[in-house]
Amino acid sequence: MTTQHHLDDATLLRYASGDLDSAFTMVVAAHLAMCDKCRKAARDAEEIGGHMMDHVAQAPVSDDAFERMMARLDSGADEQIEVDLPKKSAPDSDVPLPLRALIGDHMDDVRWRLVAPGVRKYEIQQGKKGESSLYMLNISPGMAVPEHGHGGAEMTLILSGAYRDKLGVFGPGDVADLDEDIEHQPIVEPGEACICLVATEAPTRFKDLIVRLMQPFVRI
Ligand SMILES: [Zn+2]
Secondary structure (H helix, E strand, O other): OOOOOOOOHHHHHHHHOOOOOHHHHHHHHHHHHHOHHHHHHHHHHHHHHHHHHHHOOOOOOOOOHHHHHHHHHHHOHHHHHHOOOOOOOOOOOOOOHHHHHHHOOOHHHOOOEEEEOOEEEEEEOOOOOOOOEEEEEEEOOOOEOOOOOOOOOEEEEEEEOOEEEOOEEEOOOOEEEEOOOOOOOOEEOOOOOEEEEEEEOOOOOOHHHHHHHHHHHHHO
8 A cells, every 4th residue: 555645745844843733733643653755754844844943933833833843853753753652552553653542542442423324423532622623534435525624724634445536546544635725525435434534624713814815905
């Protein structure tokens, strides 16, 4: 199995500078655990991010991003991913390492909730309210992936099974790193349910939209 769909460069840079919130950070970390190519790119991005932070003091990132990035640089990217992991080893686990602390070692243990015929969901509880949401979907073969969240970025990592949309086939390890402008209607491939990890931006986050709406006026 080869990963075909990778993280966006901008996402890697934001991850490296600690500017992604916890839901997106988890999807990125889970993909990095499955993808050598992006893991290398993330390491490069951390170096570039370090240089950028040196020169751009007023960058629009969260207050403690610099400290978090420095902590990450000090510890090394791979060690960062391993920080919150359970001590026990799980050689037969089918869950990417960073995700095990949240959902356990086996996909079979996930307590799915039926949300529509053929569609089961597991909401992953996170620390802070009002941030992006993180959840898993388990969708039966041949089903369309339901509409889920609008007005913000969305990142989906395929854990097992596959779906197809106009961008191609997404299988295990592939990540759909989409901004709000992309409309797509994924259909799960026949034969096996598609299990994926999804981060969606909180719908109350209109900051980017407002900036875009203002842009034509600012240019005058
Ligand atoms: Zn990748």
